[in-house]
Amino acid sequence: MTVLPEIFDLTGRVALLTGASKGIGKAMARILAEAGATVIISSRKQDAVDEAAEEFRRAGLKAAGMSVHMGQPETFPDLIDKIMETHGRIDVLVNNAATNPVYGPILEQDAAAFDKIMSVNVKGPLEMAKLVHPHMAAAGGGSVINISSVGGIKPIPDLGLYSISKAALIQMTKLCAKEWGPDGIRVNAVCPGLIKTKFSRALWDNDRARDHWLANMPIKRVGDPRDLMGVALWLASDAGAFATGGVYTVDGGETI
Ligand SMILES: NC(=O)c1ccc[n+]([C@@H]2O[C@H](COP(=O)([O-])OP(=O)(O)OC[C@H]3O[C@@H](n4cnc5c(N)ncnc54)[C@H](OP(=O)(O)O)[C@@H]3O)[C@@H](O)[C@H]2O)c1
Incomplete structure (x- = not known):
């Protein structure tokens, strides 16, 4: 019996990814689209998501760009309504966007920074997931x-x-996995280590910082x-049908 590629096939499914312009x-949007999904590429800047979606469409993939700021949950219902009107379903939500406006000892990180970080990195993903829940549940x-x-x-x-x-996002993952499993909704967390992006530039673009990270990593890159x-x-x-509430590191072994 052949199981590939069916278990990875996303044809006919719709995936919303936040922070997906780069x-x-x-x-992640690219691989889901290559597996057949229609991907909704989202980030704060409409021109950035339009550009990414256009690049995907030029490659023969199904993609649309729709902007949203993860710190503005009052705007989320419009986004979800627009996706439902245009595409009729949401099968996958990837809560990927995050912010980190401050760097330094915790004694120097103030309450305003706490509110901003928790708003974008925790409240936004939870509110987005709560809005997507009824559509996923209705679809099974x-x-x-x-x-x-x-x-x-x-x-x-x-x-x-x-x-x-x-850490709060991991606990949110486990809580939602427990409460929403009976609705057929799986909720998992992925924990990247040091990945070469704009977000982490300060950590890989500086020899001392990069060497410090690599020293803890069995995979030396x-x-x-x-x-x-x-x-x-x-x-x-x-392929992940039995996986829920999981916390998966992709970190070159940094957390061992
Ligand atoms: N890179 C790493 O080493 C690393 C390690 C561990 C975890 N992570 C996590 O991986 C995720 C993606 O990070 P990345 O490294 O890929 O970052 P990135 O390359 O800087 O991309 C960030 C994306 O998020 C969007 N974005 C930023 N703030 C947003 C907001 N408030 N609302 C909506 N979209 C927003 C950006 O586009 P706009 O500017 O258009 O909004 C962009 O599309 C984050 O959750 C981060 O915490 C990264």
């Missing part, structure tokens, strides 16, 4: 993938509030956004 989000199920970080497992000094927010493609496809597709 970096890890764009790489779906998959929510929350992009956390190794910082959510093992706090990263100088990225304290960010680490706290990513900085990760690439493509390294997240496999886990995203697995969790989004029927």
